[in-house]
Amino acid sequence: MKEKTPLVSIIVPMFNTEEFIEESLESIIGQTYKNIEVILIDDCSSDRTYEIAIQYSLTNRNILLIKQETNKGVSSARNAGLRAAKGDYVFFLDSDDTLPLEAIEKMCNAAVEHNADIVTGLYERFDKSSSSISNIFNIYPELKTEGELNVYKVPAILYSVYTCGKLFKMSVVEQMNFTETLKYGEDQAFTIECLLKTKKIYNLSSIVYNYRFREGNTESSSQSVYKNPVENFEYLRKMFTLVQNLFAEYVSNPQTRIELLSVYLSRVLHWNIWTALSNGLLSMNMAVRFKILSVYLSWLTELDKNLHKSNEIDFYVINQKIGRIASVLDQKTQDLYSRHLMTP
CATH class of the missing domain: 3.90.550.10 (Spore Coat Polysaccharide Biosynthesis Protein SpsA; Chain A)
Structure with a gap:
């Protein structure tokens, strides 16, 4: 048959x-x-x-x-x-x-x-x-x-x-x-x-x-991040929380879970987070610059400490990228970034 x-x-x-x-x-x-x-x-x-x-x-x-x-x-x-x-x-x-x-x-x-x-x-x-x-x-x-x-x-x-x-x-x-x-x-x-x-x-x-x-x-909806960086960063924040919960549900071993989540976080940082962050920081609107950096730094405080450790190089690269454009930022946003660098 x-x-x-x-x-x-x-x-x-x-x-x-x-x-x-x-x-x-x-x-x-x-x-x-x-x-x-x-x-x-x-x-x-x-x-x-x-x-x-x-x-x-x-x-x-x-x-x-x-x-x-x-x-x-x-x-x-x-x-x-x-x-x-x-x-x-x-x-x-x-x-x-x-x-x-x-x-x-x-x-x-x-x-x-x-x-x-x-x-x-x-x-x-x-x-x-x-x-x-x-x-x-x-x-x-x-x-x-x-x-x-x-x-x-x-x-x-x-x-x-x-x-x-x-x-x-x-x-x-x-x-x-x-x-x-x-x-x-x-x-x-x-x-x-x-x-x-x-x-x-x-x-x-x-x-x-x-x-x-x-x-x-x-531009497609996935490209809207270029025009609405702050709004889309908030969506990314919610999305990452959803994904964290999925890893907790499907990966029982804590060490393996962090290792896999670290791979995904690296992808999100360099492809999504940085796209929203950089477009916000380079906005002609100073309020948008300050807001995007504020929500990014707030998101960092929410992350599991193990992810800060496993993705240390990724965060270092992001900091370096911010540093390279810091000179064109307004003083208020520069001060916020400087305080972040001094935080242990």
Whole structure:
């Protein structure tokens, strides 16, 4: 008897991406793997995104289009997609990104062959003029190696915090949801929980996701940190607390827990915290400069002392970076930073 071909649910939250949504949907429709259902969730777009999606749903029977009654954010849209999904596997795609044509086929084949709970791979970053593999894969080449892994065997997988670009077995995510109160870093807690709770992750050495870096007025929600650094730092603070609780739940050995959490903290410090902190410190608004440094220093006091020790080099690097721009800060912010340096 021929084995059933697994159904893959591709969940696409949409909000004001009329410029990109057609390219995104064409990359799904053109997939070499055909047993796919596409779930589009429009989060009350004010442009033509929804109208474009309607046309695609009329000509493609495997597209389900959902329109949210009010704008609730990407986490709510993804949760709506999860509730509607009927697949054996789930894949998340942002509506401005695209997929290599064989991405789903390669990932689904690997999931079945290796009985993997999650399949991941490389992702490429592109804009209007260029494309390149994300730098994380050059810093941690073990993430380019094909084969089975888990967080204990390859802790660097904790740097791969994006929900997009991963194929999840439905049994892993069907009882989960995204935290809707987080507007930045919202997918990290979801991804980390999946990485911690699963027994088998399979990594592909090929590119499975194309992440678009948007410029100017079309910046994505993940790029909003550049414009709202203080607000997004507070979201990061809440997100890190959620993730700490997940490590406490899934990693019973205290020493191992700190070791793994330290890897994740390093990622958050250099990719997320510093992005928010540096953009706040370089703001033309002096109140924003002082506020961002204040919330950062306050967050430091909340951290486990073991993390201060395990990530001592990371914090030193952040301090050095702050020091290099301290001379352009206003006096009030400089004084706050100086007091921090004198604190034992």
